[in-house]
Amino acid sequence: MQPDPFAHALISAGEFPECDRAAVYRVIETRRDVRDQFLPDPLPDDLVMRLLGAAHSAPSVGFMQPWNFILVRDPEIRQAAWSAFSRANDEAAEMFPEERRDIYRSLKLEGIRKAPLSICVTCDPDRAGPVVIGRTHDPRMDVYSTVCAVQNLWLAARAEGVGVGWVSIFHEEDLRALLGIPERIRIVAWLCVGYVDQLYREPELAVKGWRERLPLEDLVFTDRWGEC
Structure with a gap:
């Protein structure tokens, strides 16, 4: 058998320690779409770069890395975006x-004006x-890959105590x-990004009676569509 010429590039695929695994699942389960609870405090540049680094580490089909990130801090541009x-x-x-x-009109969608940073992905x-x-x-698949970058950024932000709201x-x-x-x-996402001190325990749309989370068991089939 010929030796693998890329063996030097491999690392262990073992599971993470239990505390690390728990942290990953906690981030996933407590991530929320923030609409109104942003604090005005600016985000440090090194933090923003960590979030972008997480986004840039996302999987992409064919390793095409199709994303760009437009950082929008100018209040006049954010006001124009809010008007649109x-x-x-x-x-x-x-x-x-x-x-x-x-119910729809009662949802406060003020992130564009309240969050100190917007990111157009x-x-x-x-x-x-x-x-x-x-x-x-x-x-x-290029757009799907870009959405993976959005999700990476969102989860990293949750771990950093930073809220994210996706305006579509x-x-x-x-x-x-x-x-x-x-x-x-292609324009994929406008993200409002900023510190928050509170998040909803459950998704806001569930808390406010718009829609409930579907039972996972109703969404899983085996081998063929519709077969449990």
């Missing part, structure tokens, strides 16, 4: 049945060229014009 969101949010409210609109579909390992038959209620062309994003670049 507000217009879209008014449109969104009218899409729900009348009996749900009051984008996806460059051309980063690894026209043919990418793993994307040959599903062109969406925009017309894309408004953000594209505001931030000078080229047409070929």
Whole structure:
């Protein structure tokens, strides 16, 4: 048998110590989408870079690493983004049945103005060229990879005592014009990022009666769709 020429690059795949495993699961289970509870304190640059480093360590199909991160601290830009969101949010409210609109409008979505930092996460579909390992038959894999980066950042932020809120209620062309994003670049997420001193024990939408968490056992099939 020929020796593995890359053996020097391997590390142990053993499980982590119990305390480390518990910390990982605690971060996952207590992560929340923060809408209004941000504190105004600025985030230190080294902390922001740790969060971005966690995002940049995300898995990506074909190792294409399609993400970019636009750090938005300018209050005027954040106010313009909030205005674009507000217009879209008014449109969104009218899409729900009348009996749900009051609950929808009661949700405080002030993260864009309250959080000291926003991060616009984008996806460059051309980063690894026209043919990418793993994307040959599903062109969406670049966006899925970028979403993994968002999740990494979110979990790292939870461990750092930093809240994150994902704002998706925009017309894309408004953000594209505001931030000078080229047409070929996909806009994946606008994240509001800042310190928080409290989080909801359960997801806010569950606490406020919008929707309950589904039972896991109802979502797991064996071997074929619909078979338990």
